[in-house]
Amino acid sequence: MNVTYKNLVNVSFEELHKTFVDAFSDYAVDVSYMTHYVMENRAIKNGYDPESSVGAFNDSKLVGFTLVGIDNHYETPSAFDIMTGLVKDYRGKGIASQMFDFIIPSLKEKKIKQFYLEVLQENNAAIRAYQKAGFKINRSLDCFTLDIKKLKITEQLRIPLSFKNLDKSIIDYFETFADWTPSWENSFSAIKRIPDDVLIIEAEYSINKVGLIVYYPTLNWIMAFLVDPKYRKIGVGSALIKKLIDEINGSVDIIKFLNIQSEDEDLINFLKASGFELMTGQYEMTYKLS
Numbered sequence: 421m422n423v424t425y426k427n428l429v430n431v432s433f434e435e436l437h438k439t440f441v442d443a444f445s446d447y448a449v450d451v452s453y454m455t456h457y458v459m460e461n462r463a464i465k466n467g468y469d470p471e472s473s474v475g476a477f478n479d480s481k482l483v484g485f486t487l488v489g490i491d492n493h494y495e496t497p498s499a500f501d502i503m504t505g506l507v508k509d510y511r512g513k514g515i516a517s518q519m520f521d522f523i524i525p526s527l528k529e530k531k532i533k534q535f536y537l538e539v540l541q542e543n544n545a546a547i548r549a550y551q552k553a554g555f556k557i558n559r560s561l562d563c564f565t566l567d568i569k570k571l572k573i574t575e576q577l578r579i580p581l582s583f584k585n586l587d588k589s590i591i592d593y594f595e596t597f598a599d600w601t602p603s604w605e606n607s608f609s610a611i612k613r614i615p616d617d618v619l620i621i622e623a624e625y626s627i628n629k630v631g632l633i634v635y636y637p638t639l640n641w642i643m644a645f646l647v648d649p650k651y652r653k654i655g656v657g658s659a660l661i662k663k664l665i666d667e668i669n670g671s672v673d674i675i676k677f678l679n680i681q682s683e684d685e686d687l688i689n690f691l692k693a694s695g696f697e698l699m700t701g702q703y704e705m706t707y708k709l710s
């Protein structure tokens with residue numbers, strides 16, 4: 421086995437996807453939705469930078485990779501491990517560690533200050549590999565699914581609302597409604613980088629913008645769900661979910677809502693009461709580069 425490391429500047433998504441399918445064939449979560457198209461668009465959404473990313477090659481065959489995204493994440497130059505995977509025969513040989521050893525100096529050269537990733541809480545092998553590379557758990561994130569048939573409207577709307585579809589370029593105002601910082605996958609800059617369709621619905625009360633829901637059909641994820649704190653507990657959230665389900669109009673049976681900060685009891689209780697079910701948990705981990 422003669423493994424070498426190179427950035428991914430000359431590697432196509434077709435090739436990356438072939439290796440992905442192999443590397444994630446025994447993954448704890450079903451990733452069959454991750455076609456070549458979905459993988460590429462998700463990478464673009466996450467700020468994919470082939471030059472900061474790494475491939476592990478056995479002779480010329482790609483046997484593993486870490487895709488890295490770059491962004492000014494909440495005012496700090498940051499990187500994100502979009503996904504790391506190794507084909508089974510190449511695991512447990514220090515290759516993930518060597519991929520990080522390859523990436524980190526080039527991130528430091530680019531004056532990147534923080535390196536983020538998200539990992540399933542049950543993925544002990546990955547958590548250990550990341551901890552060994554220097555990552556620390558930053559926070560716990562809950563991931564939900566909603567079987568649309570099970571949606572329950574818990575709160576009747578107590579103000580007249582109107583809804584408007586928005587373009588992703590004009591959503592900044594709503595960021596102030598958030599009680600905690602969205603994860604990289606769901607950040608407002610990730611939403612703005614989406615290269616294909618995204619459904620954004622704004623709720624208005626008179627002339628006031630009071631809520632927002634963002635749904636990304638390619639991944640079938642709710643990426644943002646925000647109600648102005650001044651207008652909570654009067655049915656705006658329930659109305660936005662209902663409006664989203666109406667607009668999706670039966671195109672899927674189940675939708676996902678990932679990366680809710682585990683301490684956000686109000687949102688989690690609301691989701692459970694509305695029929696969402698906890699699917700899994702993730703950790704956000706960070707590595708301080710300077």
Ligand SMILES: CC(C)(COP(=O)(O)OP(=O)(O)OC[C@H]1O[C@@H](n2cnc3c(N)ncnc32)[C@H](O)[C@@H]1OP(=O)(O)O)[C@@H](O)C(=O)NCCC(=O)NCCS
Nearest residue numbers: 503504505506511512513514515516517545546548549552
């Ligand atoms: C997670 C993954 C990338 C780790 O890669 P790897 O090359 O096997 O990891 P390394 O050999 O570099 O190991 C680094 C450290 O991780 C830990 N580790 C790796 N595999 C482990 C396992 N199966 N069980 C426990 N710890 C493990 C060890 O502490 C190891 O340190 P050590 O060599 O000093 O014992 C690999 O298992 C993989 O591709 N899994 C499938 C895809 C996946 O889960 N990706 C992560 C989520 S996106």
